[in-house]
Amino acid sequence: MDFATPRKALRKEHFAFIRAIAQGVDPLKCWELYLRQESESVDARKVRTAIAWIRSEFAAAARRHSRPGLARLILIDVAQIKDLKLPSLDEFAQAEGLEDFSAAEIQQAYMDAYGRAATRAQRRTQLVHRQLEAIAWLETAISPRPRPGDPVGDWLAPALASRLSAAGMPTLFTVAERINSHGARWWAGIPAIGAGKAATVVKFFLEHEASLGMPIGDYARQPASALSAAQRDALVPAATALVPIEKLRLPAALDGAAGRFRAPSQHCTLQATNDLDAINEWLRIKGGGAQPDDAETNQTHRAYRKEAERLLLWSLLEAGKALSSLDTSDAARYAEFIASPPAHWCGRRQNRRWSPLWRPFEGPLAPAAQRLTLRVLRSLFSFLREQNYLVANPFSALRQPPMNLPLGSTRALSHHQWQAISAALDEGPDSELARRRARAIRWFYATGLRLSELANATCGDLHRVSVIDARRKTVHGVTLSVRGKGDRMRDVPIPQALILELSSELTRFGWPADVAEPVNRCVPILARFRAAAAGKPPPGWSDSGISKAVHRFMQRCASSLTGDDRRQVLKASTHWLRHTHASHALNGQDGVADSAMPIPLVRQTLGHSSLATTSAYIQADQAQHIQAMERFWEQNLQVGQ
Known part of the structure; x- marks a missing residue:
């Protein structure tokens, strides 16, 4: 197997570059037009090296096609044949007052005046014309087509390719995958790649879409805010996979229609034939009639949807059971799962529900979040049992993770x-x-x-x-x-x-x-x-x-x-x-009791249903506690005497 470094591929920009050089355009300007990368400095030596490399590649290709004459032709540097800027025949005739002479006489007079210089200029023009024809033939004959598995260094500028490779995108396929999964700001977070370089990369993929077979989606070429609902909806197909609940498709064997703990359907008060319908009924009653991205969807509903969604996905993809077949041991396994979900279940919070990168978790849940999860799921199954959809609640006997610190004690400012x-x-x-x-x-x-x-x-x-x-x-x-x-x-x-x-x-x-x-x-x-x-x-x-x-x-x-x-x-x-x-209101200014608000008032302000929830914010000062206990003892001791 040949492990040699692959030859850098010729791109259409290389053909345009040499074509402009052959026509006498300044090499530095040609580089600026066709090959310069964003923020790259123009170096005359670099340009000369590039011209020599491209011509040698052209010549080698011509020889491979048994065209040795074309190989010699393409290596000629036309710029070395000085362009004398001779006048045209009409300009010469007008300048010399020969307008009434015949064409043959004017031609002869022109040759007498310029002689070898005229012949040399004519040869130069013919040579340029032949080189342009050769470049056109080579572009048709040897212009390579990129393939998904090609290294990025074969097609993109070295500096740009090295940055993409360092970011985990060594091939064209991996770059296209990143663009299509992340959208218009796919480049965010990649060191030394900004909007300009990113546009160059996307342009390359658009120009070579036919040969690559990897189209860049419309959504990846415009800001997320400009995407239509239809474009967003098309990004993630409905499937039995790690997808949001609105995209989830339950397999017939696991949809819960015949779940192990299903109650007799004639006694069920829900308009639900499967587990997904039952969850949606619960969410609707919790105030979630809105669509997933609807601004009217309230925060509580989003939290409930998240917990039901996670459990349903786990039940299908990890436990291999219908949600209505989960038992107490499954509930215990799920409690362990949320404390350390696998990496492929986790993603960034910024990934929207319509993005292919969306995942149910950001990472392991903290003890407080675990408690909330189990409390919400216990509520879900209690609801399903009360409505005679299920006959049991597998989360009712589950022990809650310990809450080691008072509520808010580590999430309150001093x-x-x-x-x-x-x-x-x-x-x-x-x-x-x-x-x-x-x-x-x-x-x-x-x-x-x-x-x-x-x-x-x-x-x-x-x-x-x-x-x-x-x-x-x-x-x-x-x-x-x-x-x-x-x-x-x-x-x-x-x-x-x-x-x-x-x-x-x-x-x-x-x-x-x-x-x-x-x-x-x-x-x-x-x-x-x-x-x-x-x-x-x-x-x-x-x-x-x-x-x-x-x-x-x-x-x-x-x-x-x-x-x-x-x-x-x-x-x-x-x-x-x-x-x-809550902490400052209940504990007063730096613990001064006279500035504290009564617990019932703070409870009313916060909207707590339980006084115990509000009381958890009270921070007992140990010195005050000791002094209060001494006063209690002394007062009661005096009463006893």
């Missing part, structure tokens, strides 16, 4: 860390985006709202209230009506400073200052004012937009901190701000 964030907000730029971002962060901290709750809040949810306190004094304020988990409504008081800031932003963009004005009802709390269409309310900020903006701000803020402060702020998210609100 007072010092929050003060650093607050100071950074005060020093931020005076732009609409910066003000909106600051408003979001302050509202999350002040109210403990969930991401979806604040994203969906509008001025129409704000209400001015006047109530009488225990001292018979009138208290004025503003509350926000929030629809939380389980469709439970709650009223959350909003600090006056936040209302004043929102009022200022409304007036800045031509809306009434009073947040309770009827005309403001449709204006989102986190309105994107500059994106508003004429005569219409501004659109709100999406969940993902808020999350990304807060994350980026925390990254910048953390850069000025050190140690634990830096590490905590780097990890902070919108939900961390909810935990921070």
Whole structure:
């Protein structure tokens, strides 16, 4: 077997390059036009070397085709035959006043004047013409066609090829696969490859699509935001594979129609004949009538869909069972699986559901996430049992992973860390985006709202209230009506400073200052004012937009901190701000009890169904605990005496 380095393939750019050289175009300009790569410097020696290599390849090909004369012809450097720029016959006749002479007389006079120079120029013109014909013949006869298994170095510039190879794409096939799976920004994350080089690569594949047999999809040539619903839908075919639940096809033997634990169908209250139908019924009742990418799909529904989807895929692809045939031992195996899913089950969070790179997991689930998973699945099977679809719940007896730390204790910011964030907000730029971002962060901290709750809040949810306190004094304020988990409504008081800031932003963009004005009802709390269409309310900020903006701000803020402060702020998210609100509200300013809020009020603010959930945020100070126990003992000892 020949392990020699393969000969670099000639490309159509090489033929165009030599064709231009033969016609007298400056070699450096030819290189710029046909062979120069993005950000590559033009080197005269490199250009001369390239010309010599291409001509030698042309000559070798001509000899292989038994055309030795053509081989000698193609090696002639026409540029060495000096072009004297002689006048044409008409120009000569006009200059010499020979317009009335015959053509033969003019030709003779021309030869008398220029003689050998004219013959030499004529020969040069003929030579250029013959070389162009030779290049055209060679391009037809020897122009190679790329194949999927060809090394990238055979077809792409050396520097570009080496970068692709280093990124795990040594062949044309692997590059095309990357482009088609990642889309328009396939090059993101590959060192030293930007949009310009990426466009060069895509152009190559488009030009050689017929010989490669690997078409580049339309979606890979435009931003994801420009893709139509039909284009997205076509990216992932329906299959029994690692695909989103809406693309999953259940094999007849595993669809659950004859599941081991199915209840008699005549007693079932669900319009479901198989496991996928039953799951969709559960999701619909949980508030998920929307499509997978619909903005109206709420966060709770997405979380429930994710857990049901993962289990259904595992049941089919790993356990080889219908979901309605899973028993307690299967539930225990699944609990172990989510703690360490295989690599091929994992992908990046950024991979959208319509992408071929989508996967059910990002990696192993932390203990808290495992607890949530098992709780949701226990709820799913309880629902299916209550509706007489199943006769058993395999997750009901499963032991939950231990929760070693109090809720929020590792996902809450300290007072010092929050003060650093607050100071950074005060020093931020005076732009609409910066003000909106600051408003979001302050509202999350002040109210403990969930991401979806604040994203969906509008001025129409704000209400001015006047109530009488225990001292018979009138208290004025503003509350926000929030629809939380389980469709439970709650009223959350909003600090006056936040209302004043929102009022200022409304007036800045031509809306009434009073947040309770009827005309403001449709204006989102986190309105994107500059994106508003004429005569219409501004659109709100999406969940993902808020999350990304807060994350980026925390990254910048953390850069000025050190140690634990830096590490905590780097990890902070919108939900961390909810935990921070709970922790600071219940524990007071640096543990000062007088500044703490009563547990029932914090529970109402957060929308917790259980007081125990709210109580988990209380952080007992050991010194205070010891002192309190001493007081308890002393007081009770005195009573006994």
